[in-house]
Amino acid sequence: MRHIVHILENDFRNFFRYKWWLVGLISMNLTDLFIMAIVYNRMLNPAIIQQIKSYFNFFAPGLTVTGLFASAFMIGREVNMEKRREVHQYMLSLPMTRFELAFGRVLSGGLRGMVYMSPLLATCFVFVGLPTLEQFLVILVVLFFLAMGISGLSIAIAVSTKSLDKFVTARGLVYYLLFFCSSVFYPFSLIEQLGREGKFPMFLVAFARANPLSNASDLIRSFLLGTPPFSPEMIVSVLIFSAVFTTFAAFAYIKLIERA
Amino acid sequence: MPPIIRTENLTKRFGNFTAVDHLNLEVNEGEILGLLGPNGAGKTTTILMLATVIRPTEGTAYVGGYDVRKNPDKVRELLGVAFQEPKLLWVSTPWDVVNWHAKVCGLSTQERKRRVREVLEALDMWDYRHRSVHALSGGMRKRVEIAKVLIQRPKIAIVDEPTAQIDIVGKHKIWRMLRELREEGTTIILATNELYEADVLSDRVGIMHRGKLLVCDTPQKLKDSIVGGDIVEIQFESDPSPKIVEELEHFREVVKIIKTKASTLRLYLNRVEEVVPKIMSTLMKEGVAVSSIRMSEPSLDDVFAHYTGLTLEEAQKEGG
Numbered sequence: 001m002r003h004i005v006h007i008l009e010n011d012f013r014n015f016f017r018y019k020w021w022l023v024g025l026i027s028m029n030l031t032d033l034f035i036m037a038i039v040y041n042r043m044l045n046p047a048i049i050q051q052i053k054s055y056f057n058f059f060a061p062g063l064t065v066t067g068l069f070a071s072a073f074m075i076g077r078e079v080n081m082e083k084r085r086e087v088h089q090y091m092l093s094l095p096m097t098r099f100e101l102a103f104g105r106v107l108s109g110g111l112r113g114m115v116y117m118s119p120l121l122a123t124c125f126v127f128v129g130l131p132t133l134e135q136f137l138v139i140l141v142v143l144f145f146l147a148m149g150i151s152g153l154s155i156a157i158a159v160s161t162k163s164l165d166k167f168v169t170a171r172g173l174v175y176y177l178l179f180f181c182s183s184v185f186y187p188f189s190l191i192e193q194l195g196r197e198g199k200f201p202m203f204l205v206a207f208a209r210a211n212p213l214s215n216a217s218d219l220i221r222s223f224l225l226g227t228p229p230f231s232p233e234m235i236v237s238v239l240i241f242s243a244v245f246t247t248f249a250a251f252a253y254i255k256l257i258e259r260a
Numbered sequence: 261m262p263p264i265i266r267t268e269n270l271t272k273r274f275g276n277f278t279a280v281d282h283l284n285l286e287v288n289e290g291e292i293l294g295l296l297g298p299n300g301a302g303k304t305t306t307i308l309m310l311a312t313v314i315r316p317t318e319g320t321a322y323v324g325g326y327d328v329r330k331n332p333d334k335v336r337e338l339l340g341v342a343f344q345e346p347k348l349l350w351v352s353t354p355w356d357v358v359n360w361h362a363k364v365c366g367l368s369t370q371e372r373k374r375r376v377r378e379v380l381e382a383l384d385m386w387d388y389r390h391r392s393v394h395a396l397s398g399g400m401r402k403r404v405e406i407a408k409v410l411i412q413r414p415k416i417a418i419v420d421e422p423t424a425q426i427d428i429v430g431k432h433k434i435w436r437m438l439r440e441l442r443e444e445g446t447t448i449i450l451a452t453n454e455l456y457e458a459d460v461l462s463d464r465v466g467i468m469h470r471g472k473l474l475v476c477d478t479p480q481k482l483k484d485s486i487v488g489g490d491i492v493e494i495q496f497e498s499d500p501s502p503k504i505v506e507e508l509e510h511f512r513e514v515v516k517i518i519k520t521k522a523s524t525l526r527l528y529l530n531r532v533e534e535v536v537p538k539i540m541s542t543l544m545k546e547g548v549a550v551s552s553i554r555m556s557e558p559s560l561d562d563v564f565a566h567y568t569g570l571t572l573e574e575a576q577k578e579g580g
Binding site: 003006009010013014017085086087089090092093094095096097098 | 308311312313332333336337339341343345347348351352356360363364365366
C-alpha cells in the first residue's frame with residue numbers, strides 16, 4: 001500500500017508539472033462549452049432541441065466525461081515515453097511488487113482524470129443543476145471507475161505500441177470511436193433514429209449504447225436533467241468497462257513492460 | 261560464507277541472439293566485483309536479470325539466497341541499481357528523482373533529507389538540484405543516477421559504467437564514494453569497460469565476452485596468469501657477462517631474456533614484485549653495476565587480449 005502512495009506521488013508530481021497547460025486546457029474546454037452551447041442551440045434541428053431543451057445543458061455532462069477521458073488517458077503517454085526512454089527498467093527495479101507498480105499507475109491515471117474533471121463537473125452543477133447527496137456520490141463513484149478504465153486502456157495501448165507515432169495513432173482511433181459513437185455530443189435517441197433510417201450502421205448503434213462514455217454522460221444527465229431516465233445499465237456498463245481494462249492494463253503493464 | 265550472488269547457467273536470448281550464455285558467477289559478500297567487457301559483452305543484460313527487470317531465458321540466479329525467478333520481490337528489496345543510461349524523465353529535477361527514490365527505498369524523512377543533501381553536495385549537484393533534467397549535461401545526469409544508489413545504501417549495489425561521461429575529478433569522487441559504500445558493508449557489482457576503473461576498484465574482476473564469462477579472479481592474479489607478462493628492463497654500466505645472463509635465466513619466474521642494447525637486458529617474467537629483489541641481490545653479490553632498472557606489469561587490457569585474442573578496442577568494434 002505504501003508503494004502505491006509513492007507511485008501516486010510521482011505521477012501527480014509529473015501531472016502538475018504541466019499545471020499551466022492544464023489550466024489552459026480546462027479553460028479551452030469551458031470556452032468550447034459556452035461557445036458551442038450558443039452556436040449549436042441556434043443551429044440544431046428544432047425537433048432535437050425540443051428533446052434536449054438546451055444544448056448547453058445537454059453538452060455540459062458530455063464535456064465533463066470527455067475531459068475526464070482526455071486527462072485519464074495522459075498516463076498512457078507517460079508510460080509510453082518511459083518505455084521509449086527505458087525509464088521503465090528503473091521502475092521495474094524498484095523494491096515494490098509488480099502489482100503495486102501496475103495498480104499504482106492505473107490508479108494514478110484515474111485519479112488525475114478526476115482532478116482534471118472536477119472544475120468541469122462543478123460547472124455542470126452550477127449551470128445545469130445540483131444533484132442530491134446520494135446522486136452526487138453515485139456520480140463520483142461511477143466517474144472514478146470510468147477514469148480507472150480509461151487509464152487502464154491508455155496504459156494497455158502505451159505498452160503495446162513501440163513508437164510515439166503508433167501510440168498517438170492508436171489514441172486517435174480510440175478517441176474517435178469512443179467520442180463519436182456515443183451520446184456525448186448528441187442524444188442516443190438520435191443515434192437510434194439514424195440507425196433505424198439506415199444512415200448509421202446498427203453495430204455502431206449497439207456500440208454507442210454499450211459505450212461507457214454514453215452511459216456516464218447519460219447518468220449525469222438523468223440526475224441533473226431527469227432525462228434520459230436513470231437505468232442501472234448505466235452503472236453496470238461503466239463498471240464492466242473499468243473491471244476489464246483495469247485488469248487488462250495491470251496484466252499488460254507487467255507482462256509487456258518486462259519484455260520491452 | 262556462501263556467495264551473496266550466484267548465477268547458474270544464466271542465459272538470455274533475444275530471438276536468435278544470445279546476449280548472456282550460460283553464465284556461472286559467484287559474488288562474495290562485501291566485495292566489489294568488476295564485470296569487464298566491451299559493449300555487447302552481456303554485462304548490462306546480466307545486470308537486468310539480476311535486478312529482475314528482465315527474466316532469464318534459461319538458468320537462474322540467487323541474490324541474497326532468493327531465486328530471481330521465484331522471489332523477484334525479495335530480490336528487489338536487497339538491490340540498488342545505477343543504470344548505464346540515466347533513467348530519468350526530462351521534466352524531473354535531480355531533487356525529485358533522488359528524494360523520491362529514497363522514499364521508495366524506505367528511508368525515514370530525517371535520514372532521507374540528510375543523505376540526499378550529503379550525496380548531492382558530494383557529487384557537486386546540490387546547486388543544480390531544482391533544474392530540469394533536460395537542462396543538465398550528460399555527466400550531471402550520470403551523477404544523479406549514481407546518487408540514487410549512494411543515498412539508498414543497499415545491501416547489494418549494481419552500478420553500470422558509473423563514471424561514463426564524468427570528468428576525472430568526478431570519477432575519483434565516485435570511486436571514493438563506492439569504496440566507502442563497500443566499507444559500510446554493501447556488496448558491489450561494477451560493470452565497466454574502463455580497464456583502469458576495474459583495476460583500481462575491484463577486489464575481483466570477471467571478464468565477459470560474447471555473453472560468456474571467460475575468467476574471474478583478483479586483478480593481480482589475472483595479470484599473473486599471463487606467463488611472462490611482467491617486464492623488467494635492466495641497464496648495466498657495462499656489457500653483462502654470459503655468466504650473469506645464465507644466472508638470471510635460472511630464476512624460475514623468468515620466462516625469456518632479450519638483449520635489447522649492448523648493456524641492456526629485457527626480462528619477461530612473472531610476479532615481478534617478488535623476483536626483482538632476488539635479482540638485485542644476485543647482481544650485488546656478483547658486483548655488477550646497474551645504472552637503471554625499469555619495471556612494468558601487464559594491464560587488464562593485456563589480460564583481456566590474452567583471453568580473447570582481441571584488444572578491448574577491437575572487441576568493442578566487434579560488439580558494435
